Amino acid sequence: MCKCHQSELHIDDINQEWLLMWGAKDLRDAGHLVDVTLIAEGKKLKPCHRLRVVLAASSPYFRAMFSNNMMEQNLDEVELQNVEFSSINAIVDYLYTSKIVINDDNVQSIFTCCSMLQVLGLHGKCKRYIISRLSIYNCIDVYCFAKSLGSIELQIESFRFIASRFCDFVKTKDFVELDKESLVDIISSDDLLVEKEETVYEAALRWLSHDVQNRSFMISEILSYIxxxxxxxxxxxxxxxxxxxxxxxxxxxxxxxxxxxxxxxxxxxxxxxxxxxxxxxxxxxxxxxxxxxxxxxxxxxxxxxxxxxxxxxxxxxxxxxxGMKTETVLLFSNGKNTFLFDPIKNKYYHGDSSSSDAAGLKSRSDRLMPVMKNAEIFATRNGTVYLLGGLEIDKEGSSSALRCKMFVFDLKRLQWSQRASYKSPRCMMGIAELAGSLFVTGGKQLSIGCGVSTVSKYNYDDDVWTDFTPMPLQLYGHGCASLVDRIYIFGGKTTEKKLSTDVYFLVNGSNAWCRAPSLIVPRFLAGCTTLISEHGGKQTETIYIVGGVGDVGLLKSIECYAPSCDEGWNMFGEFPSGRCAQTVTIVGGKICVVGGHTT
The missing domain is CATH 1.20.58 (Methane Monooxygenase Hydroxylase; Chain G, domain 1)
Structure with a gap:
């Protein structure tokens, strides 16, 4: 080769890794160059090409077995004890193809096998899957499972879920059937998200009374943790x-x-x-x-x-x-960027316990989240925050493939995780909470471009959407308020583009919408919230509606309504300026208005 200017070509070809992996798979499928056969539960796995090398490279457990003068190093067949055949077979397939199907039925078995055999990459994927599937119906099983394996992170995450959903968990059958050790772990914890110690005391009594004959001698010990x-x-x-x-x-x-x-x-x-x-x-x-x-x-x-x-x-x-020392903060998010704001301390928090004042605002960016324009955000009474909006289109691109993404927020990590998508993409809908379920009401459906009356109900623990009784009217841009035992819808715009003053409510346990006193002023895109006040030992829930768009433009008037007083709607002062599409909430017993449009 002639001598010219010296040059170099640095090659880093990821395709070569795939060629190597798929070449090994083809040799395995053909049964060529086999060096060892694994046996589990008396069954032989498909003979594997250079399996010792593949296993040793993927697992410290097998690396020690095949490289430290162990007996198995020279055996043609190696029998694995206390390992399910289906799990080890799926894991070996994964090592050769990088593909595996994890579901609720097999994840614990595969996770156990990965823990024992130290297949670390797949072990982490199984762990994240289990955490994403936590609910009040399986959290204690996952907690006990994690303890039995010594999986500290999974144990911490499942216990954190139990502590944060304690008030819901104590109502389940699993709670009263807890063993004493698990019960003590829970009721002795500082992390329980409860507002009153009475909740913990009553939960302990419920557990004791479930099996009085065998638990009565534990009364002093169990109540000592109260x-x-x-x-x-x-x-x-x-x-x-x-x-x-x-x-x-x-x-x-x-x-x-x-x-x-x-x-x-x-x-x-x-x-x-x-x-x-x-x-x-x-x-x-x-x-x-x-x-x-x-x-x-x-x-x-x-x-x-x-x-x-x-x-x-x-x-x-x-x-x-x-739960006795929580602070009320405001959460802002467009999906991609999320931060919390404490209006009392004038501080922003953006993950990892870091903070800055209003002048030094920084947000926590999640590279896996899309920027969700015009998304709806909603916080439940127990602090669970939902983000609903954005479009999801599958590869086929059919009209039926449109989905409205939904995410739930982890307040400790400032991270979103995706939940079941809403099947009917829409905007300007109402969102409310009733008896632990989320209700999405009306809105403008994107596929047809007009308002609808449909209502959907979301169950957090089952991660399932179901159809519910439609509203009496086709509305979008309406208000939606959550009370303890009912939800209200009011105002908005009809399919004829007329502003409405109609008000309807749905009582817990009922499937029928009932008429309530009408608004004084028709409103579209008004902000609303519910304030609970106490007078003479009696609690009163009052709905407040702020601003919106009226017949003559932006409104600054405020209306309020206390259903228990049965006095209809009353005018309640005025906002400093006309505004619509604003967020209205309660902070420290005061009404707080954020954002919106002023023109």
Missing amino acids: RMPLLCHDYMNECIVKEDALMNEPQLKEQVHATAMYKSIKTMWDQSEKRKLSTTKEDVKSNSLTESTTDSIVTTATAEAKTSVKNTEQVLTTRLRS
């Missing part, structure tokens, strides 16, 4: 102190006594800190005490109270559960 200082004073007196069967338990009686002492001492401590034992200079003068002497008395009394409280805390658990 954080009695967190119970309401009246509740503890009515439900524990006055129950002879409970107070006959010596350990429980001692716990109740320690709680009463703790609360009494803590009250004295708080009062001494707040009022300095109500000692004033006049008291000092009348009792011939100097200020320094008074300060000494106050300091001593406060110190004694603090010491007594700390000593009592050594016997009692006074730490708040996770």
Whole structure:
């Protein structure tokens, strides 16, 4: 070759890796160059070309077996113990083809086999699949399964799910059938998402009463994990102190006594800190005490109270559960970028516990998420956040292949995971929550370009959409409000493009929409929210509607309606400027309005 300018060609051909893998598969299928045969459950796997090399390269377990002078290194057949044939066969196929089908029926078996044989890549894929399929109906099985295998991450994720859905999980049959060890793991956790300790106490009683004959001797032990200082004073007196069967338990009686002492001492401590034992200079003068002497008395009394409280805390658990110290934040997302905002602290949070103030806003970007324009975002009472919108078209591209993607948000990781797609793509629909299910009402259907009356119901645990009773009207751009036992729809635009004042509601357990008092002003694309207030021990739910588009343009008027008062809609002041398509929510007991259009 003639000498010219020296050059180099660096080749990194991914196709060669595929050629090597598929060449090995062809040799295996033909039974050529076989070096070892695996046996599981008495059945032989298809003989494999250079299987020792493939297994050793994919698994530290097999690398040790075939390269450290182990007996199996020179055997023509190797029998694997405690391994299901179907699982190891699927895993070997995967190693040769990179293809495998994982489903609810085989994932635990394949995951177990991967754990034992240390097939790390597939092990991680199985783990992520199991986590994505967690529900209140399988979470405890997954938790126990993870504990048995020593899979720490899977154990943490399944327990985190149980803790976050505790209020729902305790209503299932699986909860009352828990073994004692698992129950204690749960009710002793700081991570339970409960607002009141009474919820944990009642759950423990439900578990005990499910099998009184075999569990009655555990009463003291199980209830020792209840954080009695967190119970309401009246509740503890009515439900524990006055129950002879409970107070006959010596350990429980001692716990109740320690709680009463703790609360009494803590009250004295708080009062001494707040009022300095109500000692004033006049008291000092009348009792011939100097200020320094008074300060000494106050300091001593406060110190004694603090010491007594700390000593009592050594016997009692006074730490708040996770749900008792939550903060209300606003979540903003277009799918691709997501961040949280605390309006009280004026702080943005964008993942990994990092934060910045309003001037230094940064968002958490998810490269796997699309940018979803005009998507609907909705938060349930338990904090679950849904994002609904965007189009999904399969490879065939048929009109029936259109889907409306839905994602659910992990608040701790600031990450979205996809759920079952909504089959009827639309925009300007209403979303509400009732009895733990999500309802999507009406909207403008993209395939036909006009409003519809259809209603769909989504069950989170089954990840399934079902059809529900249609609305009385074909509407889009209407408001939708969630109350404890019912949902309301109001306003919007009809297929004739007329603004509506009609209001309808659906009661939990019913399939029929009922008429409610009409709006004062017809509204389209108005923002709405529900505020729960308490007066004299009675809770009142009030719906607030802000702005929207009226017959003469943008509105700034506000209407409110309290169904329990049966007084119809009332005008409630005005917003500073006309606005539509804004988000309205409640933060710290105050109505908060975000975004929208002003022109």
